[in-house]
Amino acid sequence: MNSHHALQWLPSYLVPFVSLSYPTPPPVNPDSFHHSAYYKTGMLDGCLIITCIAVMAVLRDIIRIFVLEPFARWKLTRTWERSNSHHIQQNGKKNDLINGNGHAGHANGDSKPKGVMSARDARKIHRSVLRFAEQGWSAIYYIFQWSFGFYVHRNLPTQALNPTELWSNYPHIPLAGPLKLYYLTQTAFYIHQVLILNAEARRKDHVQMMTHHVLTIFLIVMSYFCNFTRIGCLIMVLMDWNDIFLPVAKMFRYIGLYTLCDITFTWFLISWFVARHVLFVIVIKSAWFDGPRLISVGWVPELGHYYSEGTYDTFVYLLVALQVIQIIWFWMICRIAWRVISGQGASDDRSDDESEEEKKSQ
Template structure:
């Protein structure tokens, strides 16, 4: 299970997410650099023209222009560097989250498909459950049922290990409780020979678990799109721009 998970994440999902987000981020940064350069050129040109127009002299205009350009350049470079580091951290976090949810979708689609095969071979159905208890407790366990139980148990045991091995999440206690209870229920149903009921429940719950990661998938894509498109960056630049204009006005005075 761990090999399949790492192969899907490291070989497919993380490279795809990193490539897509990196491409959008590079494009956004290039647009931001152009806007920033145009804004600085307009501000410095207006300030220098205003100083020279008041008759402060060639030397004063040259000094003020150099000072304004130097201070604005340092401020813009520093804020740009901080912003890019924040964007890189956000992108890395979104890539990991994207890959994690993608693995969940792949796993639940595969297990639900196999669960459909097991369900179709059960003597009972969702709407007719009385044959489920025929000849109980002497119910023979078929090979696909044993494999289905083994696969589900291995997955949730692996999830318990992952929760304790990786960085602690906000819902660590809730997820750990869910996995432990699920493992206990799977083991108890197999031991008490309630495998027909267990297979039907696992089949139904896997269908729901397909759509839950898909919902997270969609939300992560929207959040990541907003990050790489620089919506927060525009707010920070507007604040930086107002500070630059205030500094320039004080120097002109």
Template sequence: MGKANPDRNSTVPNGKANGVLEKKHLSDSTPRRKTSAQRSRGRLQKPLPKKPNGLIDRLTTYLIDNQIKLSLYILGTIYAAYFVLPSTPNSPSIADKLIWLQYKNPATGGYLKGPADFYHVFYWIVVFTFLRDAAMRYIFMPYAQYGGVKTYKGLVRFAEQAWLMVYYTVFWVLGMYLNHRGPHWMNFREMWTDWPVFETTGLFKVYYLAQLAFWLQQIFVLHIEDRRKDHYQMFAHHIITSILITGSYQFHLTRVGNAILVTMDIVDILLPAAKLLRYLGYQKLCDFAFGVFLVTWVVSRHVVYLVIVKSVYYHAPDIITYGCYLVESGERLPEGTWALSAHSLGSHPERTCFTKNLHMGFFYLLSGLQVLTLVWLYMIGKVAYKVVTGTGAEDTRSDDEDDGEEEDEETEADKTASSDAEMIANGSLKRADSGYISGATGSSALSSLIINGNGHSGSTHRHITSS
């Protein structure tokens, strides 16, 4: 018989203790459902936030609370301008640049790259902001409440993880499709052949620009959520990732960029999936999903990824001759002009470069990502070691994020009633999220410690330490 989650029993809507205790005979794989009495209490209410201090705090609070409204205002303005402002193929309006891909080659049907592409990136940032908040509020949070999540913070975290799982599933599948259709499928040397690859399909261009938009939007998301201990590691990761995507696009290295994205994105499907199963009470399935995630993490982040980084270091200079080239003719420019040609999407769009400095810059940034993932893997290993050796496990990777945080908002009477309910339903149950383990060892205990109640939005491999 599975053990009930104490956090699920500790908080009820509107600060009222549930006076009726039902003895549950449920397996670990049985989802918890609300009783009719609980459903009759209505929707869980958002805890009252602290009163913002100062203009910046008030502005930040307003932006966070009105993401859907503001996004719709911006999108509405863009589309209104699209129908009003004059636009031609040779002189597109700003609205045209925002909505549609630019630099189409009529002869081939493919798309070139240029500075106007970053208008489209901004458009996707607004779209993702709207989709994320709307999906969380009106799809994922209601589903989580129906599934038995009893605290507002738990609902938010469930919704955050559901959004991440949906996003990464869509873009990982799309990225694998594009990778499979390219010459670099299962052949890392082909990532560098035919450089520079100026043209891409429309689908590939949308995929790449949308990925960049997502990561830039994640920087915003990182700063609107509760700050955790690995905040600066997460922030560094988001900045490095955004620079790498931008740089690989600018210097026509999108094949290797695609390979890295699909390698990194796969685990960002599995960890949110494990968390969602945990929230819904499917503990055995959660343990299994966590095991698959852990194996996939090691294989993708520390095996396949390093093979790609090795290709960056060895194959790139072996196949590409350092220098700057004219886009139209492919002619290599004199070495003294390289500094003026480095910005291939800026003042000199007719030129592109691959110099030693650029090459090593990409290599060092990719190595920096590997260092971050190794730090997070080490922290997971520490938790696993303590569980296996039975010396006790303290999850020091991040601030406590489980549903139990809602207890701060309860009255003393609520806490007493909840404590009594826990003892009756579970006996002397020690809370795993407080660093104790009772009657649980191995993968179940480990997955509880790492996954329990954690719903930080943003890429999960960036913050496995807070998961």
């Protein structure tokens, strides 16, 4: 469908903000998306990215404030009330035995009314509610976006274990509508994440996260305009797969479901290693050796050929840099895994420390 024809009622300057730009006739014999509309790339694509960032910001706040935070507050308050009720019953039985008169006294002379939440507990619950909601948005996004990316990947003639099709018949232009939309929404998400990182309280790994997001944005944009979209799509699908499980594990932890947290975290650890240190390394190896071997045409920008020694080396070196960051993170993840194995439970080294927040608030 040509969305420009469907949006004739909009002023022309608003159309790029709500639809894919640069529609073009489909290729004669496409190897994928046979019934899709096709598009070229250009600077107007940034308009739709801006819209996606705004939509993500609104959706994040709506879901966080009206769905995730109320649920987490209800769950944690309910857990606290049950724990407190059990504590009162235990104290009551002890006092009955001590007094011998059937009336529970105040242990240790504590005159504070039972059933009233302390300021410390209220701060702890409030912090967990906020963290649960933040991680909930990430989990929701990655679930939907990975599903969309997997659909796009399944319709492309590419395979993670045999990635030579990433380079055959380069350049792969024009772009099918779903692939282009996937790229633009992913770019919008990582720009949105950069804005969030700088708006919220800084975590221990702020520098690493910023480096990762900026590097990812640069790789997405570079692969988009240099027509390396098939390798870009495969990499994003690999990355998003295990990004589903870490926020879910954190969500379980913040609402006190520690066993589910440890199980989910263990699965996250396995999926991370397979996706980011096995399959991603295979992709990097293919980029290093298969790309120069299979791409036969050099730098001809007017025909969509952006392969040159300089641009391609830059692209590969950035992929290697991304892997280095992920190796550092994997080491941190293994430290958390050791805590799980040793029975201490999963905790996130990369998050801010609860005790530090409490000291600041006192």
